[in-house]
Amino acid sequence: MPVPRTYRAEGLVLKHQPLGEADLLVTCYTREDGKVRAVARGARRPTSKLVGHLEPLTRVNLSLARGRSLDQVTQAQVVDSFAALKGNLSAVAKGIYVSELVDGFGVEASANPALYHLALETLACLLPSDGQPESELPLRYFELRLLEVSGLLPELYYCVECRQLITPGDHRFSPNAGGTVCTQCAPPDAHLRPLSVRALKVLRLLHRCPLAELPPLPMDAGLARELKGSLAATVEFWLDQRVKSSAFLEHLRRAAETDTTLTPAANARAE
Numbered sequence: 001m002p003v004p005r006t007y008r009a010e011g012l013v014l015k016h017q018p019l020g021e022a023d024l025l026v027t028c029y030t031r032e033d034g035k036v037r038a039v040a041r042g043a044r045r046p047t048s049k050l051v052g053h054l055e056p057l058t059r060v061n062l063s064l065a066r067g068r069s070l071d072q073v074t075q076a077q078v079v080d081s082f083a084a085l086k087g088n089l090s091a092v093a094k095g096i097y098v099s100e101l102v103d104g105f106g107v108e109a110s111a112n113p114a115l116y117h118l119a120l121e122t123l124a125c126l127l128p129s130d131g132q133p134e135s136e137l138p139l140r141y142f143e144l145r146l147l148e149v150s151g152l153l154p155e156l157y158y159c160v161e162c163r164q165l166i167t168p169g170d171h172r173f174s175p176n177a178g179g180t181v182c183t184q185c186a187p188p189d190a191h192l193r194p195l196s197v198r199a200l201k202v203l204r205l206l207h208r209c210p211l212a213e214l215p216p217l218p219m220d221a222g223l224a225r226e227l228k229g230s231l232a233a234t235v236e237f238w239l240d241q242r243v244k245s246s247a248f249l250e251h252l253r254r255a256a257e258t259d260t261t262l263t264p265a266a267n268a269r270a271e
Contacts (some may be wrong), residue, residue, distance in 0.1 A: 006064065009033050010031045010061050012057070012099070012102070013028050014028060016056065022042045024054060026040050026054050028060070030111075035103070035107060035110075057092070058080070060076045090256075095126055098126075101243065102119050104239045104243075105150050137214065143231040143232070147235065154179030156207060157204075159171070159182040161177070164182060166200075174190040175233040180200070199223060203227070
């Protein structure tokens with residue numbers, strides 16, 4: 001039976017780039033077909049019906065036509081523009097980080113609905129709730145679950161070398177060896193990192209609990225850095241490259257820390 005020339009898909013726009021005089025090359029992660037790269041003809045013309053429908057971090061329903069090398073977007077309808085997220089610099093930077101990782105781990109023409117729904121779940125939780133401080137915990141949740149739905153979840157309960165149950169306090173973490181390592185083992189070529197009991201407990205909680213049901217987790221700067229370092233190192237090991245958007249996130253974090261450490265007099269001068 002021949003493959004239909006046209007098809008429909010629901011997807012999250014990850015990125016786009018200009019192509020030719022008026023076209024866009026759009027990368028989406030779709031629920032039905034995994035990662036899709038397609039051309040939107042004339043989408044950069046002000047009169048195009050596709051204007052505003054293919055912005056990054058937009059959930060869309062797409063109609064596409066198959067092509068020899070690249071498919072073509074024929075219609076697009078916005079399902080969710082994530083307008084509130086895009087109005088917050090920190091939240092949109094986190095959203096771009098999420099989209100970069102989906103692009104890196106997603107496979108073309110290979111559906112992974114769990115990854116698609118994980119991305120949407122995370123984007124919906126990037127804005128802090130009323131009265132709650134801003135947190136990077138949704139990103140840590142996303143990184144861990146991204147590894148899980150990609151079949152790369154690090155071991156959090158047993159030593160990856162001797163397979164003995166990890167005793168609290170008697171463990172380290174290795175991004176390239178596959179997770180927790182007891183202090184009695186030293187896998188060949190393993191890059192070992194310290195892993196505190198608190199960090200291990202948070203990682204296990206992120207593994208067990210849906211994002212929307214996570215309890216408030218007040219974390220000091222040291223614990224936040226430890227979680228970020230362990231998960232980012234694991235993600236980049238499997239991705240085999242640096243995550244470009246992480247540098248901008250770090251810049252925003254440092255700027256926020258500087259703002260909060262200003263003295264009242266300095267704050268007054270800044271205003």
